[in-house]
Amino acid sequence: MDIFSELKTSPMSGYRWLLVALCILLNIVDGYDVQVMSFTAASVSKEWALSGSVLGFLISLGLIGMAFGSLFIAPIADKVGRRTIILSCLLLSGITMLLSSQVTSPYQLGTLRFITGLGIGGLLTNGAVMANEFSTTKWKNLSVALLSTGYALGAVLGGMIAYRLIGTVGWRSVFMYGGFFTLIVLVLVYFVLPESVEYQLIKRNPNSIDKVNKTLAKFKISTIQAFPAAQEIQAGKVSISSLFKGQLKARTLFVWIAFFSVMAGQYFILTWTPKLLSMAGMSQEQGVSLGIILNFGGIFGAIMMAILTVRFKIHYVLSSFFALTAVCIGIFVINSGNYMHAMWVAVFVGVFNNGCVAGMYALANSTYDTEIRATGVGSAITMGRLGGILSPLGAGYLLDAGVAPLHLYNFDAVLFAIGCVVVISMYLVMKKQTAPTQLDKVQQPS
Numbered sequence: 370m371d372i373f374s375e376l377k378t379s380p381m382s383g384y385r386w387l388l389v390a391l392c393i394l395l396n397i398v399d400g401y402d403v404q405v406m407s408f409t410a411a412s413v414s415k416e417w418a419l420s421g422s423v424l425g426f427l428i429s430l431g432l433i434g435m436a437f438g439s440l441f442i443a444p445i446a447d448k449v450g451r452r453t454i455i456l457s458c459l460l461l462s463g464i465t466m467l468l469s470s471q472v473t474s475p476y477q478l479g480t481l482r483f484i485t486g487l488g489i490g491g492l493l494t495n496g497a498v499m500a501n502e503f504s505t506t507k508w509k510n511l512s513v514a515l516l517s518t519g520y521a522l523g524a525v526l527g528g529m530i531a532y533r534l535i536g537t538v539g540w541r542s543v544f545m546y547g548g549f550f551t552l553i554v555l556v557l558v559y560f561v562l563p564e565s566v567e568y569q570l571i572k573r574n575p576n577s578i579d580k581v582n583k584t585l586a587k588f589k590i591s592t593i594q595a596f597p598a599a600q601e602i603q604a605g606k607v608s609i610s611s612l613f614k615g616q617l618k619a620r621t622l623f624v625w626i627a628f629f630s631v632m633a634g635q636y637f638i639l640t641w642t643p644k645l646l647s648m649a650g651m652s653q654e655q656g657v658s659l660g661i662i663l664n665f666g667g668i669f670g671a672i673m674m675a676i677l678t679v680r681f682k683i684h685y686v687l688s689s690f691f692a693l694t695a696v697c698i699g700i701f702v703i704n705s706g707n708y709m710h711a712m713w714v715a716v717f718v719g720v721f722n723n724g725c726v727a728g729m730y731a732l733a734n735s736t737y738d739t740e741i742r743a744t745g746v747g748s749a750i751t752m753g754r755l756g757g758i759l760s761p762l763g764a765g766y767l768l769d770a771g772v773a774p775l776h777l778y779n780f781d782a783v784l785f786a787i788g789c790v791v792v793i794s795m796y797l798v799m800k801k802q803t804a805p806t807q808l809d810k811v812q813q814p815s
Contacts, residue, residue, distance in 0.1 A: 372597060375590050376566060377506045384587040388503045389512045391562055393519035395455065395496035398554055400523025400664070401547050402462065402489050406431060406482065407640040407660060408531035409540040416540075417475050425765020428640050429758045430479045434486020435493070436754035442491035443747035450572075451495045451502075451743065452564040458495075459555040462488035467548030470541040490754065494747040501734040501742065502565040510683055510731040514675035517727035521667030521719070524639065528661035567739045570597060609748060611741050616802045621745070623795035624733050625752040630788035631725045633756030634694070637781050638663060638722060640761050645774040659708075659715050666719025671727040673720065678731060684796035687728035691789035694721040698782040702775050725788065729753070732792075756784075 406413075406428045414424045438458070446454040465485040472478045497513055504512040527543065534542045563584045569577045573596040582592040612621040642660050670690075677686045697718045704710035729749075737745030764777050 372570060372585075372590075372593055373567075376588075379505060379588070379590050381505055381508055382587070382589045384589075385503050385505075388562065389500050389515065391558065392496045392500040392503070392512075393516055393522075394554055394557070395459075395492055396516045396519025397523035397526065398459070398462065398551050399489050399493045399496075400520035400525075401527040401550065402466070402485060402523070403431070403435075403520075403636070404524040404527045404639060404660070404664070405466075405531075405543055405547055407642070408528050409535065409543055410640070412535050412540040413475070413478070419475060420765075421768035422762075422765040423475070425761045425763075425768075427475060427479050427482065428761040428765075431482040431486040431489075432636065432754050432757040432761070434483040434488075435490035436486075436751045436758060438487040438490020438492075439494050439747045439754055440490075440751040442487060443494035443750070444744040446491075446495045446498070446743040447741070450564050451499050451568060452562055454491050455495050455499070455562065456555065456559060458488040458490075458492035459551060459558060460488075461485075462492065463548050463551035463555055465548075466544050466551055470545035470548065472541070490750070494750050495743060497730050497734055497750075498743050498746055499562070499565055502567045502739065508679075510678040510735060511675040513731040513734045514671060514678055514727040516730055517671035517674070517723050518668050520726070521664045521671060521723050524664035524667070525661055528658075528664065532658065532661070571740055573597075609744065612737070612745050612748060617736075619798050619802070620736050620795065621748075623791055623798070624729075624736055624749045627788050627791045627795070628729050628733065628749045628753035629756040630784045630791065631691070631729050631756075632753030633760040634781050634784040634788070635722055635726055636757035637760040637764055637777070637784075638698075638718065641764050641777070645764075645777065659712060662712055662715045663719040663722075666716040667723030667726075670720035670722065670724035674724040674727040674731070678728065682796070683728060683732055683735070684792055684799075687725065687732060688789045688792040688796075690721050690724040690728060691785050691792060694718065694725055695782040695785040695789070697721055698778050698785070702778045705775055722785075725785070760784075 410424060410428065413419065413427070419427065442454065442458065462485050465481045465488070469478060469481045469485065472481065497516055500512045500516055501509050527547065530546050531540070531543045534546075564577070564580065566581055566584050566588070569581050575596075578593070578596065585592050612618075639660065642663060674686060674690065697714060701711060701714045701718050704714050730746075733746045733749040734742065760781075763780075767777060768774065
């Protein structure tokens, strides 16, 4: 059995699960960072007397940075390595988060949010890629889907810190805690996370064979004396155009549209809900607590998606989650006048919403092979971040135009309905492109 087959089929060792857990920790950093502006939005807006459109732009600057990071920084990992980019992005994000706690104007905060976003964008993409490449074929979708539990945990952590500190110490302390947390993760990753074995086997750097064997031994897989022959692997120049060759063209377009829809929908919910609910009559504390509850539900949603994709085709599960999210958003709006009712519905919105995100990461990773995976996933996340950028901006402008806060959720429900249609369409196109016996292989490539 060649080394690639052994990596795909050998049992998942405890060490491999540890590395997947470390990738989940990277997503906790992402969740904290994204939600930090949501939970501090009301305080930031009050201090500097910001309009809805200006606040929306400030929220979006971090997402713009993430989009650029996913598109331009993350793909560099296909050339220099996943580990190098992850460490660099953690350092960049940690330092700029700390600096954000010292700002004196919205312009300074906006600039630092953009730079922090650059690091988070590169970090998120390669964390997902590493989780995929550390896992066997059987567990790839589960491992990648579980990453979204990290996002929700990070958001809950940020919300709890904001809830306790904003009223006493002030909103800047939330950024300070995030910066220290990110730098602690950096130290842990430096000492624990190895480079991807699949990546090193493809790059065939003679100086890395000892590192590969050290990792293989921890995987409980036989070590190698030499790299696989060049003809056994696919190599070549990787670019965005590689994603549009042959059958990948249609699949890439479907993944991009679905990612745009889910991220636009999710970032509207997570970044604006505390502010919108306080505008609709709830207290600031109630708005923040509902934001926390949404993310708490998201933890279970990611776990549900991870488990279900092991048993059922990911397209079936993902399209169902998209549809259920749209329905739950409508129910949430109807019950928003009653805090207790809204709280319970928010749990289900969080469950299915974050389940959609988890499923999209798994779907994007399973669409591309190792040599173009960082580029493919990075471009998909960039499209998602684009949706995340436009969604808060659009919400801010619509609020300034006089649209009732709760009516904005109707637009959000439509986004998830579109995602449902796109995922179903992608499956039908793949079914035409690929023989039924090969379809499962397409969903879970090496």
